[in-house]
Amino acid sequence: MTSIDRSRSSFSPAATPARQLVEKTALGPIGKVVDAVKGAIQDIPSNIQMGLDVFEAAHLKELEKLFGKDSKPDRMFDGQLVGTQGQTFAPGTPLGQVPGVTPRDNPNPKETILYVNGIMTPVEGQLREMQSIADTSGAKVLGIHNATQGLTVDLAQCVTDKLDKGANPAVDTLADTLYSELKAGRDVSVMGYSQGGLITARALFDVQNRLRVEDGMSQADTEKLMGHLKVETFGAASTRYPDGPKYVHYINEADAVPTLTGLGGSLDPLAFIKDAGKGAVVHRFTDGNLNPISNHMLDTLYMNHRVPFDEARAGRF
Known part of the structure; x- marks a missing residue:
């Protein structure tokens, strides 16, 4: 089971619009779902936003494995x-x-x-x-x-x-x-x-x-x-x-x-x-x-x- 990458900081600076566009293009279907959820709650408190960042880092690959990506x-x-x-x-x-x-x-x-x-x-x-x-x-x-x-x-x-x-x-x-x-x-x-x-x-x-x-x-x-x-x-x-x-x-x-x-x-x-x-x-x-x-x-x-x-x-x- 993949563990959380503790070398990655949860307090990373916000991405620029150009970088966001490139990242969205590279995301797979599951990544787009996670990204959509994140986008829908941009205005909620920052601690919840950071929690979503941790979820994405720790579990995105596991979700992709669950549905057979890269198999x-x-x-x-x-x-x-x-x-x-x-x-x-x-x-x-x-x-x-x-x-x-x-x-x-x-x-x-x-x-x-x-x-x-x-x-x-x-x-x-x-x-x-x-x-x-x-x-x-x-x-x-x-x-x-x-x-x-x-x-x-x-x-x-x-x-x-x-x-x-x-x-x-x-x-x-x-x-x-x-x-x-x-x-x-x-x-x-x-x-x-x-x-x-x-x-x-x-x-x-x-x-x-x-x-x-x-x-x-x-x-x-x-x-x-x-x-x-x-x-x-x-x-x-x-x-x-x-x-x-x-x-x-x-x-x-x-x-x-x-x-x-x-x-x-x-x-x-x-x-x-x-x-x-x-x-x-x-x-x-x-x-x-x-x-x-x-x-x-x-x-x-x-x-x-x-x-x-x-x-x-x-x-x-």
């Missing part, structure tokens, strides 16, 4: 594979050709994890989360990027993902990757965080459908093949997962995302309509404070509760 650069990477140093690779690139993020104390890990990020996370943000996962798990981490287009658009996409409607490049890339790896006889480990967990669930249902419809496999054979998938979710927004993969779901009961939009907390009146997947381990814990954002963080909260996959499957948290 075009990140959209370029939607659905791409992400490797070390934030390098991106086209969907379909063999995983062995993507240099992953490795633990700081082990440049040659044996395991590889595919990671799908949540909302409001550009590539550089996903890269930081990938490093946290690598250091915690001891595995090499490859990202599948879920691009951000601002909070409002990201949330709208979450709704369409829950309805299994609309295109989402991250869903397509993950589904294609998992399908190809399974057909090649390889095991795959996947992590999905927040919306990334929802994307993971949607991709898994896509893979299940391909195996059943396109390949004509029985339900039993489909589940057996999908049993080669290890899936971990953290604060995920999905309420349903297909049978077959081996699951571990982490839910912080102080986190509104999974408790209200995902598999729910320990006391959930809607639990009967939710499905964590056959044989899934759901680890619920309570950690955090009154800050809903910090209670949902992957690197500073959920990774503190993550244990090795086999231990988690055995219930040893």
Whole structure:
């Protein structure tokens, strides 16, 4: 969250008419709204005027982010594979050709994890989360990027993902990757965080459908093949997962995302309509404070509760 720029004085001299004209021309739509409000109250006491200056300095960029301004650069990477140093690779690139993020104390890990990020996370943000996962798990981490287009658009996409409607490049890339790896006889480990967990669930249902419809496999054979998938979710927004993969779901009961939009907390009146997947381990814990954002963080909260996959499957948290 952007903080107030304290180096900027609230007692700046009034702009000249020529300067005002240039500044108004350069303002975006949100800036014009703020400017219009300021203009309408020029005659009110100066302390309120100074308050508006502080609001403009501190929050204009945050408002622009809210509605997706300047998100075009990140959209370029939607659905791409992400490797070390934030390098991106086209969907379909063999995983062995993507240099992953490795633990700081082990440049040659044996395991590889595919990671799908949540909302409001550009590539550089996903890269930081990938490093946290690598250091915690001891595995090499490859990202599948879920691009951000601002909070409002990201949330709208979450709704369409829950309805299994609309295109989402991250869903397509993950589904294609998992399908190809399974057909090649390889095991795959996947992590999905927040919306990334929802994307993971949607991709898994896509893979299940391909195996059943396109390949004509029985339900039993489909589940057996999908049993080669290890899936971990953290604060995920999905309420349903297909049978077959081996699951571990982490839910912080102080986190509104999974408790209200995902598999729910320990006391959930809607639990009967939710499905964590056959044989899934759901680890619920309570950690955090009154800050809903910090209670949902992957690197500073959920990774503190993550244990090795086999231990988690055995219930040893």
